[in-house]
Amino acid sequence: MAGELAGARVLLLASSEVTRELVKVYLAEGGAEVVEASDARGLAVALGAYAPQVAIVDLGPAAPAPPDVVPLLAGRGVDVLALAGRGDGGRAEAWRTAGAGVLEKPLAPDEVLSAVAARLARHR
Numbered sequence: 001m002a003g004e005l006a007g008a009r010v011l012l013l014a015s016s017e018v019t020r021e022l023v024k025v026y027l028a029e030g031g032a033e034v035v036e037a038s039d040a041r042g043l044a045v046a047l048g049a050y051a052p053q054v055a056i057v058d059l060g061p062a063a064p065a066p067p068d069v070v071p072l073l074a075g076r077g078v079d080v081l082a083l084a085g086r087g088d089g090g091r092a093e094a095w096r097t098a099g100a101g102v103l104e105k106p107l108a109p110d111e112v113l114s115a116v117a118a119r120l121a122r123h124r
Contacts, residue, residue: 004113006031008120011046011078013037013065014058019083023056023112030113040065047076054119056112057100058083059091067091070098079119083107 010032014020020036027034035050037043043065046052055078057065070080080100084092092102103115 003031004117005120008032008054008116009050009052010034010116011037011043011050011052011055013043013046013055014060014083015039015062016058016060019058019060023083023107026107026109026112027116029109030116032116040069043069047073047078052078053123054079054081054116056081056083056103056116057095059088059095060085063091067094067098067100070095070100074099077123079122081115081119 010027012020012023012034015038024034035046037046055073059082073080082095082100082102083105084102085105096102101115101119
């Protein structure tokens with residue numbers, strides 16, 4: 001799957017540095033350009049300086065953004081994938097309802113790459 005996402009612009013929003021590093025490695029292996037943010041302020045800065053096609057947002061206990069960020073991003077042409085873990089069921093459902101795709105943790109590289117590719121394909 002190397003190069004599957006060549007040139008894709010992905011914004012990664014997660015409060016956990018471990019999550020950001022892991023997902024960034026997966027995306028880089030797929031050829032994506034990745035910009036990271038750890039909170040809502042970082043999201044605003046990234047959106048001002050970068051035109052992502054897909055945003056990946058972690059729903060962990062210290063979730064950096066509420067589901068209402070989905071329509072905000074969609075209004076800028078950004079598709080959203082939420083990362084959900086055990087115990088995030090209610091939050092994951094709220095994000096699905098808002099229009100985001102949801103990836104369940106633990107994450108496998110091929111799942112992340114395929115999900116991002118599918119989100120990109122929706123806009124081609």
